[in-house]
Amino acid sequence: MSESRRRLLQAGLGSLLLPAGPQVQAAPATPPRPEPLARGERVHWPQQPLALLDGSLLDLQALRDQAVVLVFWASYCPFCRRHNPNVQALHRAAAGKPLRVLTASFDRPEAARAYLRQNQYDFPVTLEAKRLAPLFSTRDVLPLTVVVDRGGRLREVIPGEMFAEDVAELIRHADRPA
Template sequence: MTSPSDRPESIPATSDAQPSAARRRLLYAGVAGAAALGGAGLAWWKFQPHAMEHGVEEALWAMEFEKPEGGVVALKSLAGKPLLLNFWATWCPPCVEELPMLNAFYRQQAPNGWQVLGLAIDQPSAVRKFLQRIPLEFPVGLAGLGGTDLGRSLGNLTGALPFTVVLGGNGRVLHRKMGQITPQDLQLWAPLR
């Protein structure tokens, strides 16, 4: 029979091996936790609006977009009242899902001075076809790839959709939201002017 002191040093005792396995589990858990926090931090950073380009608010009001039904929507014609500007596309499920809510917001808040403008980051033919199936009461502008650049200048660095910008009657950006809006967002924004 061998005693613990008779064992060669290269063979650890069973009781000595368990703390090593426990340490490994703690190390793995720590590394996994750090990776999860890092990933969550990156996702948070990625999906938060970032700083806007200098002068973008002024430039925005000078823009014009073709309408799917013909004609042009000039943002300067919307100046002086609060505006909800929504960047969307027909191929974006969260965008399509929030459009009826935006339409209801427009119907309810238009008497209070609110305006809504949808900027479609999409092919004009796809937008026209979509609006035949799901008509919207608020105006839609065909923004195309230029709409992605405009979104980036407003702080949407990833170009993710949907992206919503709320502007006050003074023409200044009050709120920006990346991702799908909620009824709570609209309740928060409705009293703004």
């Protein structure tokens, strides 16, 4: 082994050395992330129904005339652990109102189920967070709360943990006309 190669390996840079010749291929370029929606823009939900953790399907097209509060979370996120009791309270307060609380977890199914069971949460959960999140934000922050009004327009994208009273106030979107 040459002296320069040994120094690179000791420095932890050995993975940068590639064999010479035609077998070297460039890594495929990552596709650019789509631009997230701006406030006030119409949300075009995916056409295919969302699979929910409980095994049911949610047709997002059927959410017309309902406001939607969509919360992205993960069981390993300490801020989500403090935020989700407020989401649960909002979910219960929204019963019978034109407001749907939906959450999207970045967890594996087993971890999400255990977390919901342990905390006695019954808000709906999809594991399709990676598909939905780029519609609303390029930021990698949890929790992330998204509000879509009854007319299907994006009203708010709120990064980070919210206070209980701020989450509870999101119920006001049920009262605003479509």
